[in-house]
Amino acid sequence: MKNKITKVIKDYTEGFLSLIYPQFCVICGNELNQQNDHFCFMCEQDLHYTYFEKYKDYTLADEVFWGRLNIESVYALLYYENGNSTKNILHQIKYKEGRSLGVLMGEMMGKKMKNMEEFKDIDALIPIPIHSKKSFIRGYNQSLLIAEGMSEVMEIPVLDALYRKTHDESQTKKSKEERLENVKGKFALKEGGLKNCNHVLIVDDVLTTGSTLEYAARAIYEKKVKAKVSLGTIALAH
Ligand SMILES: [Zn+2]
Known part of the structure; x- marks a missing residue:
């Protein structure tokens, strides 16, 4: 019995430590030499950075929203292509080592964005909410973790x-106007959610078609909030 308990404690401790100090590179799976590091040296050198912070003009990420709605600036840290390492990173954030990796990626993004003129006046970072059911199963929202990492570095709350609007809510709204408003999107702004904000940054893990981010931005514009809206994601699919 005593042995069994010791084994359980040992397994638990090892599991716990490997959460804090992942022992394998999240991209190639090779064992890491240094603790508290998610990437091996080779994979770190091979990250698919967009280098959008060096662009003087617009980027591919800005182009996604052209002709759709007015977005102040869009930033993405990495390019996502089928089969590249960014795909692994996004997968791991969602399903495996989400907590520490999500925060780390947020910090990496924050370091780049911190010195960009376009984002100097951001007042708040707003993570895309996930379904409460998913959050319950997974235990966390990856966009929130990314935002928390950015917040550390950028010193922005x-x-x-x-x-996220529930199905019920969209069915039971009373006025016709509200019903119409509801079909437009799947997000809504909390009451008084952006008080005193002049420029906010919506945060998500990946920018693909842009529809999720568009819904989120529209939820803000629909409330006639004066704030400018920018977007930041870990990856841009292209
Ligand atoms: Zn590696």
Whole structure:
């Protein structure tokens, strides 16, 4: 019995430590020499950076929203292509080592964005909310973790200002106007959610078609909030 308990404690401790100090590179799976590091040296050298912070003009990420709605600036840290390492990173954030990796990626993004003129006046970081069911199963929202990492570096607060509308809610709204408003999107702004904000940054893990981010930005514009809206994601699919 005593042995069994010792084994359980040992397994638990090892599991716990490997959460804090992942022992394998999240991209190639090779064992890491240094603790508290997610990437091996080779994979770190091979990250697919967009280098958008060096662009003087618009980027591929800005182009996604052209002709759709007015977005101040868009930043993405990495390019996502089928089969490249960014795909692994996004997968791991969602399903495996989400907590520490999500925060780390947020910090990496924050370091780049911190010195960019376009984002100098951001007042708040707003993570895209996930379904409460998913958050319950997974235990965390990856966009929130990314935002928390950015917040550390950029010294800008995270505001949980958006929520996902439930199916019920969209059915039971009273006025016709509200019903119409509801079909437009899947997010809504919390009451008083962006008080005193002049420029906010919506945060998500990946920018693909842009529809999720568009819904989120529209939820803010629909409330006639004066704030400018920018977007930041770990990856841009192209
Ligand atoms: Zn590696």
